[in-house]
Amino acid sequence: MDSRISARALASALGGWRTREPAYEALADGIRLLCLDNRVAPRTTLPAERELAAVLHLSRSTVAAAYRSLRETGHIASLRGSGSVTLPLGRREPGRAVAFDGMIDLQQASPPAWPGLAGVMAEVAATAPALVARVGYDVLGRIELRRAIAERYTRRGIPTEPGEVLVTTGAQSAIHLIASVLIGRGDRVLVETPTYPHAVDALRRAGARLVGVPVTTDDGWDLDRAEQAFARTLPVMAYLMPDFQNPTGRSMTSREREALLLAGERAGSVLVLDETTADLDIDRPPLAAGFDRSEPGTVVRIGSLGKTVWGGLRVGWVRAEGDLIRRLVAARPAHDLGTPEFEQAVATNLVERFEDVIGQRAALLGEGRDALVGVVRERLPTWRVPEVHGGVSLWIELDAPLSSGLVMAARAEGVLLSAGARFSIEGGHDRHLRVPFTAPPADLVRAIDVLAGSWTTVRAGAPAGVVERAGAVV
């Protein structure tokens, strides 16, 4: 046993678990999904039956039956004296992150590699003798790449010097490094909800207490809540995605950018803007980058080639004042000893011809989005499909809060998705499903066919109150 999860934390992570009858099977499914999403790690001790029953307002026999079901499917083992402990997922588990042949994996919203990438890699490979002559441990990033990144920011209207850029092994590594430098245990950090789950994991590991600000596909950022949260909790940091927010696909208006910058400055917070998806513009009207005219040190930007070029390249960066860059460089060796030279050389070449790269991405993502919107509207007309102009996914509103039940049912049919709750910080979003449009259109059509079948079954099996209450609210 490595760790334990309290009854309260498990109940919060479960969110709207009551997706079908009998209740004990719905509860067991909810816990299975948490294991499959790695939100409850293997070898975690679950709460005692009595404690979980009290928090969920269930009888102890219902929880006992759920644990029995989990034992039968190999998700937990119950040992005398140690309680019930989650087990590593079995190889045949349909929800494993690795998809088997014939499965459609929509858990990650990542487009295929930019078609010119292999050619660029071959060109760079031809310069291998010069590359291997370098020292190789590069915690700051090679000057040619930092200069190319700085020039691109400057062209976007954000004047930048190479000394204000640090190259990392992807945006995730940048988030983790920034969190470890800026956050102390118990510090408040403001995040959007829904948000990008791996950022939440990194912030929590750094000790952050998260404060959520709602973002919706229809109304964008809840500025009243945001202003109150900044003023009341004085967060040390806010983690925001202004452009094509993951998962909603929404972009901040100029007014939202200005209001959040002002509220952050008043609270003395550092605003960390994750722009990993910012260049994935399909057909958005022109919009200034915003967050300018800020006090020095208020705004930190994170970028990446993960979605624009290829997730496997593992090159990202931080743009910040020189002082913070120096602190990040000093802290970095505890995490990793630099970004690989080969990948940096490839990235330099790509950033220099970035307009070609993003032109191809707009066409690819536009095709995926149109195919997905069309097939969802046709096959699932009761779902609300938002209008998005870029990014990687649709944050679809279902006509009942049964996202987790749907994801479990679809997994059994070979379609892997993440339920709405995966993108929340404290449970909820059970009425939403993130569907990436990064897969080939034919796969998207096949996946929605499966979802349409599963949705009929999941709705039919849901407790009457869940579906009817949902109908009244819509």
Ligand SMILES: Cc1ncc(COP(=O)(O)O)c(C=O)c1O
């Ligand atoms: C908003 C956001 N930030 C960061 C990342 C991680 O990016 P990278 O692959 O560069 O680590 C992702 C990837 O899904 C993302 O969507």
